[in-house]
Amino acid sequence: MMEANARGLLVIPALQKARKDPDSMKAKILSAARKIFGQYGFHGTTTRMIASEVGIDISTLHYHWGDKADLYEAVVLDIHDDLRNKLIEVESIIHGRPLAERMKIAIDEMTDFLFDHPEISNLILFRYFGKTRHKSALDIHVPEYVSDIARSMDLCTDKRNVPVSARMKVLAIMNAIHNFISGEDFFRPMLGFERDEYIASVKEILKFLLVPAFVTEKLGVRSQKDERSTISQPPRLR
Amino acid sequence: MMEANARGLLVIPALQKARKDPDSMKAKILSAARKIFGQYGFHGTTTRMIASEVGIDISTLHYHWGDKADLYEAVVLDIHDDLRNKLIEVESIIHGRPLAERMKIAIDEMTDFLFDHPEISNLILFRYFGKTRHKSALDIHVPEYVSDIARSMDLCTDKRNVPVSARMKVLAIMNAIHNFISGEDFFRPMLGFERDEYIASVKEILKFLLVPAFVTEKLGVRSQKDERSTISQPPRLR
DNA sequence: ATTTGCCTCCATCATTTGATGGATTCCTAT
């Protein structure tokens, strides 16, 4: 069910077809699967839920996507593709601008994008924080695009060797965004916000929280007590 | 299965007993349930997995805790109790100190505590980001202790009326910590860290990221473009 | 020794769930 293309990236043939024709049954099922898996996670989702969301029989689902785990892997691959494309787009927008501006634009762009596709945040967090009972052959190369972001944020002098501290910073930033997207159903009622107010507040809080750390670091404005602002070199880098 | 005590807090009789005698079968089951539910989530966990972890029959589990959803609610209540107690302890430690110091101590304390009890972070994130297919009568009062933290961090002038922006900041901070705890299995191999190195790095990154925002805000060091550092008043507060 | 109450396990159920075979329908090329 899974192959590797010329660039060594994982490829699922059925996924290619679904992306080529968004009206195809494959694409409809994939879209429904993204939604339901994103809401309930792998074990919380039944193939019947997905089939019923599309309005088809489960056997049709299996016909197009194989078994449940295959479909789930296709979904994960699919959302990572979307995310990677968006990151590339954002990178091209912010390229060359000063750091604070770069961060603010990136936060606005990524927040809007993810609020439009909340299942991306949901599924990524599910993968980070939960275990599944089946072993997945899937190994999305998170480290790689985390390093890419670190480079584009100018967090590292040596472009080929992104320090661990920089990658951790990127993880923290990405997670902070995902949290507010994924947690909307929980946080928004708790805060008494309407949706658009919530989105605006998320952007503001993220900027409030994330920008100062990097900007003051760059300016060297930190207080004397904070001299250890970067982490000592990691024992090994892979 | 659930009652309310004199202070209006939810109470499960069986949970009281389990806490009173940590060697009891009730306590053993609760502990195993925390672990397994924390790893696999509600739907990813089977009662047989928990029973087998304890080394007992599933009927014994049901005898002590009722059905699966009851046990899950007891677990959620239990970890929230632990978390609340720790927060109270931390509050008493940092009381009266300057802001930056308060934050650093709180981050160190909470990080150590949660790395010792990762299922707390796991379960809290599961509740924030995932849906279950059963309706829960459980309504842990997250807003309340979020407001408590905001007060103890001195994020609000009016102690009775914690602004929404302050509560969002607290959410962002708490989530940032939980993320690195829950995501250890995913992030640590990716970064090539040993466990103790990872923990140390998490603390450093959290301080790097979180402290400057609040300290520079307090000092009024922010650049002119950032005058809107607080969010407009919420439409309604509950 | 017997009773009593608590605890545990074995055997068993009913339902849910992932999965498939095979019949049927629909479309297209000939």
Added chain:
DNA sequence: ATAGGAATCCATCAAATGATGGAGGCAAAT
């Protein structure tokens, strides 16, 4: 018109899963 293939659904299965009844065991009280 029809042969062939693709797509869909119905019926059904086997395994997993949540749940329970009842027998047995054990310790303390009588």
